[in-house]
Amino acid sequence: MIKVLSEIQSEIYLQGNYGCVFRGSMESFEDETPVAIKLFKTIESDAQFRDFQREAKIMKTLEHENIVKIYGFREEPLLIIMEYINYGSLLTYLSIHRPDLKVENLLDFAANIAKVI
Secondary structure, three states, rough: OOOOEEEEEEEEEEOOEEEEEEEEEEEEEOEEEEEEEEEOOOOOOOOHHHHHHHHHHHHHHHOOOOOOOEEEEEEEEEEEEEEEOOOOOHHHHHHHHHHHHHHHHHHHHHHHHHHHO
């Protein structure tokens, strides 16, 4: 359970089409956990907002070792608090590590993605 979002860094961690991601920390009853806070740009219609709400609620219920955990979301400002992952995304990781990746690594990624599906 989230007790307090104790820190949000002002520096943008990632920038994307839908908004930006900040790194922060979340206090739980046990410890302090690093989190990613995805702050969305303005949603232009009620239909888009309902889609966001539905998707966020569904994502929060998913539990799998290969899916980023969603801890919660807020509607004002519109944001999602999720598990912090180094490099932010698989695409970023692959672009950074491209020279070092071997076929075996790529097959492992593919197998792990398939497990989720």
